[in-house]
Amino acid sequence: MTAEAPTATTVSHGRLIPVTVHFDDLDALGLLHNARYPLMVERAWTELWNEYGVRFDGDWAAAGDACNAVRELRIGYEAPVTRPGTYAVHLWLERLGTTGLTYGFRFCSADGTRTYAQGARVLVRLDPVTMRPTPWTETFRAAGRALLRPAD
Template sequence: MTAEALTSTALSYGRLVPVTVHFDDLDALGLLHNARYPLMAERAWAELWQERGIRFEGDWAAAGDACNAVKELTITYEAPVTRPGPYAVHLWLERLGTTGLTYGFRFCSADGATTYARGTRVLVRLDAATLRPAPWSEEFRAAGRELLRPGG
């Protein structure tokens, strides 16, 4: 089943992006290492934004909306991941402001039914020359509105 099909059947908002846990992602106890959860969420977001034409290719001045920085990250671990294989990251926007946004994520089973960890991350769009907050483009805001959680 595709991520789009899963999104329509298992989720009422956001997007479910498939990810893979590899053997070397596990720690000495055989659990997914705590630092891997936000890394996999980051990779899922990068894939989602790249599909929408927003990407960083080495030039901050040309990066546009991809020129951003993390202001805050929170994560809560709910159940251990104990084996490699297919999983997913459920992504959505909680808030879309003028220069910042808050996204939510769940690290979950491939079908989205079981949650292993959840969190939020605050990003700030930066001006490449000054590294000060700058407004998101209208194209980015339009793409972001599609991912807003109801009530977000």
């Protein structure tokens, strides 16, 4: 990337993770395809959790907190992205429960000032053997608490 990464001071809570929109992410009208937004949000979350050592390397039993599934995804599109370049995904946690969490996100300008889409996603941590909900580890919860949005 040629642009500087946004700093954490750009947003009041959570983190800004730089993402790149490529020419082939645009649809026939020259707009960022609606299906690309959740994909870029997923990539940003993967990058963020990798910083905390949470990753999936192909072994569900060893995945720990990375063994989770999406329960719900909601997204609203507010303004079209009309060109390739550097943008950001603003990520934060809305709720951190025992076995689940809800995170909020915004697809935004690289500096976080303009919002193109926003939404929320609910995840549930799963036991790799039973595929039933199981509690997040304390290490994960500590990292998650740092990402919680302050109460209004």
